[in-house]
Amino acid sequence: MIEIEGLEKLYGDLPAVQGLSFAVRAGEVLGLVGPNGAGKTTTLRAIAGIIIPSRGRITVAGHDLASDPVAAKAALAFIPDEPHLFEYLTVEEHLRFVARLYGVGDVDAQIPGLLGELELAEKRAALPEELSRGMKQKLAIACGLIHRPRVLLLDEPLTGLDPVGIRRMKATIVSRAAEGVAVMLSSHLLHLVEEICTRVLVLRHGRVVAFGTVADIVGGRPELAGQSLEEIFLALVGE
Amino acid sequence: MIGTFAYLIGRSARNRLARQLRRLRQPRYSVALVLGILYIWFIIVYQRPGSLAPEIREAGWLAPAGAVVVAGLVAWAWIFAAERRVLAFTPAEVTFLFPAPISRRQLIHFKLLRRQLVILVNTLVWTLLLSPRRFDASAWLRAGGLWVLFTTLSLHRLAASYVRGSLSAHGVAAARRRKVSLVAVALALLGAIWVAAEASAILAAGWNGGIGPFLAAIGTALDLPATRLLLAPFLALMGPLTAGSAEGWLRAMGPALAILALHYVWVVRSDAAFEEAAAEASLRRAEALVDRSRKRRSPRAVSREPPPYRLAPDGSPAGAILWKNLVAVVRTGRPRSIGTTLVAGGIILAVLSFRSEGKVAEVVGWLAAMVGGFLFVIGPQWVRSDLRGDLSKLDLLRSYPIPARSLVTAEVASSTLVLSALQLGVLGFAYLAFLGNRAMEPSLVIRSAVLAAAFVFLPAVNLLGLLIHNGAAMLYPAWIAPGSDRPGGVEALGQNMLAMIAYLALLATTLLLPVAVGAAVFLGFGWGIGWWAAVPASAAALGVAAAEARVMIGWIGRVFERSDPASAGTGR
16 A cells, blocks of 8 residues: 655765665554654655655655655545644634545535544634644544545644543554554554554665564564564664 | 843843754745845945936935924824834843832833844845935934934933833823923924924815825925924934934934934933833833733733624534634724724715815815835735734644645635725725716726726735735744734834745746736737726736646645644744
């Protein structure tokens, strides 16, 4: 569903990511981990079409992001760690706005379910300034889900959520993957990655340090056998 | 403590300058800088205006006219000043300075010191723009006079904001503590009413005599004892600028510096006396300001007005962008009440224009026409419900499945609609105010034809103007304030004026071809249908302008696709 070939992004002379090649299949949850500045967010933003790669090719749902960006973007949803909301649209209006952008016909039928799933039903008519940080994050997630994306990109998806929200968010990610959505998420919460991700991509200084299931990664480093993902991560990034 | 503040401000300024210099490695910024320097050099060196005509200098108009302008700026500060902008501390300042062992008075000194940076830049700009010969004083003396004027106005704006902010936050309790300020404002208001009452008869008599007697009447009104008393502080501030010699400048600086010192004491005492006791409230206010700044929300409150229309689930995705921007206008502006006022007021004035009270309608009509002209020039910079308003959300826009060209069109269309509606509403208002005036030149037929032509061509002019502003925002995002924030106050007058002149020059260039085609059509049709030829001429000009707009939209779309959201301060 997502195919990356030789992705490279330079900021001036500084490489944020280089030589990145991997694929995410439908129904898979790929965890993107790495220390600060490893290139996780840059990778997600490049796949979302927000930043233009310096080199490489990105394909989303069979559409080349460079030559057919509109079709590629129509298939994906990007949920950033910091929710960017329009301060003058209510919760429901945000959903209607995004639905129109992505050509969702049955928006009236979808809204109640989504608001209920993300515990926003009572805030339907609220403006963003009346929402807490967690609720704003939930609204951003609802906006990302309303068009039933085939590819879901989440940057630190649990930031700002309460324990109940975290549990629901994890369930949402797993259920979307079970429906065949390709999910890619970045997180520093290694227990989350270990719990819900089918494969892990470890980045350091913009390069791939390890890629595969936890078993695959340990398979290449027998000395890490029996360790938690946290200990494996620390060993891989050289801490 | 001042040394610490100076270190913070100095280091910040130095690092900011270094960052701006690094940005010049990008060819578009370096080319723009070179063009800007050439442009400033041209208008300063080559276009330096000569001395004023002796009759104007001898008429003694400069000082009173300048004083009236300064008085207008002061009145503006009291009526419309946005406390948010004036009182705002940055998030970092609140984080580090508010919990630090610093008194309120020291915080104010920090703020005053920080504002001096902008004031000094503007003093330099205005010193260069005003010809040395214009006021017969050297550049240094002129710079001194400008610095005193700008600093005093800046202090006044700050003090006015403290008073307004305290009154809105603490009501009667604040009114008791601010009684000296409030009494002074009340006296100034009474004085203004008194002057208006005295001058109105003189001005009305002059108005009836034509433009020459009217200008003479203005001179007489400005020379009334009451007017001179009311304008005395403003005349004192203008004194160093209009002094004809170094001795005159020295004499004028005394009163001007005294007014500056009074303002300094006013600002320091007014805040420290009250806010020290209400430190918690002040902190909450600052935190609220920071919170708003983080959210990059509009300085105006968001109302719960219903959307202008229901967004249909199907249709062009770009329609959603247009809808979103119009919702923003409805909820942050007052389009409905403005529309109602224009319609109701226009009808009343139209009725009055047929009666003996027609003079009132005529004066209001001229004022409306002036507002229309002002909106023509300033409107595209003022109405920002387009890409400039969404600059902080550039990454979000980039993730939407909309072709860049469609997105740019939808973004700019909303501002074009809003601005055109406002301008045409004001012009229609003026038209109605003159409706019954048979003696007026131009005649009703010409006025009707021009209004009809404006309905056709004005949206195209606005579209081109807004595309220039949006193109600049996309090409130079680091030079544009995100959202609806604009650099404000007298401190930013110089930069804003330079940007405005550059914008007008670009707009004039883009309008050359449409106007030439329109003029040709007007001359072609003019033999048959007279002034009504303005309508087909406008339609022809509209066609050419639309073609130009199409090219510009394509170009801005390409810039949008290639721009880095991090440049707009949104990315990582």
